[in-house]
Each structure stands twice: as C-alpha cells, then as structure tokens.
Amino acid sequence: MPTTRDLTIPLLSLIALAAIWQLAAMLAGSSLLPAPMAVFEVLGREVASGRLPHHLGITLLRLAASFGLSMLLGAAIGIALGRSPRLDRFFDSWVVIALNIPALVTIILCYVWFGLVETAAITAVVINKLPNVIVTLREGTRHLNRDLLEMAAVYRFGRVATLRHVIWPQLFPFVLAAARTGLALIWKIILVVELLGRSNGMGYQLHLYFQMFDVAGILAYSIAFIGVVQLIEELLLRPLDRRAQRWRR
Secondary structure (H helix, E strand, O other): OOOHHHHHHHHHHHHHHHHHHHHHHHHHOOOOOOOHHHHHHHHHHHHHHOHHHHHHHHHHHHHHHHHHHHHHHHHHHHHHHHHOHHHHHHHHHHHHHHHHOOHHHHHHHHHHHHOOOHHHHHHHHHHHHHHHHHHHHHHHHHOOOHHHHHHHHHOOOHHHHHHHHHHHHHHHHHHHHHHHHHHHHHHHHHHHHHHHHOOOOHHHHHHHHHHOOOHHHHHHHHHHHHHHHHHHHHHHHHHHHHHHOHHHO
16 A cells, blocks of 8 residues: 555645646636636536536446457467467568557548447457557567476476466566556547547547537546546556566565
8 A cells, every 4th residue: 555655746746737737827818728726617517417427437338348358359369479489470460560550540440331339439449459468468478487387387287277376477467568558548549439439428528528619628527537547557557566576576
C-alpha cells in the first residue's frame, strides 16, 4: 500500500497542474479554455443527471470485451510464434503489416464491411490491439530460460506444473506489459470508434460537445475517463506489476 510520503509528490504535481491551468484560463479569458472549477461543475452536473455514468459504463464494457479478446488471441498467437521459428518466419510479415495499418483505416473498413453495429466496433478495436500483444508475447516466449525448462523436464514436472511454476512466472511480466500498453491504446481507439459509428459511449458524447464547441463538456468527460483508467492502473495493474517482479528477488 502506498504511504502518505509516496502520495505527496504526485499530489503536489496535480496541484501545480491545476494552478497552471487556472492561470492560463485567466489569461485567455475565453470559453475555449474554461477554468478548472467550470469544468468540474459540468462534471458534477453530468454525473448527477446520470448521463456520464451511463455513457462511461457502455465505453468500459466495450473496453473490457475488446481488451479480453485481444489479450487472449494475442497471447495464444504470440506464444505459438515464439515457440515455432517456422511459423514466426511465415507470419512475421503479416504482423509487421498489421502493426503499420492506421487505426482509422481499420475502423472505417470494419464499419463498411459489417455495418454500424457493436460487432464491427469491437472487431476494429481488437484488430488494432492484437499485433502489439502478439509481438510482446512472442518476445517473452523467445526469452524463456531454457535451463529452467530442461530442469522441469528432468524432474518430470508435467505440463501443468511446468506452465505454472516455470513458464508462467517468466511470461507474466510480458503479459503485464502487453496489458498496460493495451489499456492505454484501446481506450483511445474506442473513443474514435464511438465517435465514427456509435450512438452512445464517451466518444459519442465528446463528438456532441465538439459540435457545440463546448470545451468544458469535452474536458469534463475526458477527465472522468482518464480518472477511471488511472484507478485501474493504481488498483489493479501496479499491484500485479509488483507481484510479477517478486520471483526475480
């Protein structure tokens, strides 16, 4: 658990950021750069009305579905490529091409091919995230300690015990790295997906506020989503990261 001392510097950093924001808003004197209090008033109003929780919940459901699918498929494919040099050589160019396809192109094509439906939205996000997971897990599989694998074979650990006690502790940091980068990438792609082809979600709401040139609304919804993602980082991913490093001590 973080101590008060650990939280002091991040808290001071946020206060400094808010002070700079307030000063910039005062100097600008324009609705295009609202003060922090104006943004938080909009945030409170949207929460009280139920609109923000509704759209945030929908976006988080899409995030969970696309994140889970991309991690499961990416891990399976990445491990397979890492274990088989022949498969890796054959599919390497495919992975490179997938890594370099712009997210916007994938989103548009999915909507054109499948229509403006939920399946197209989730598929577009998964396709954009999948290559990153594949590459990360492929590298992790390549770097498995062969001596430990041979030791497990000598002592007849069996497949389940080998996976649990030898392979998984070595792959877990790579899985966590893929998860952390994936979370940062997926929520940005989801907002674009919702903006282009959905009638709900945080991206849809941001589009509405953009059409009205309501910067306070845009910032309020952005802060809410960033706050939720930061909570996931602090309460889930960082504890898992500390756990992932324990075996190295």
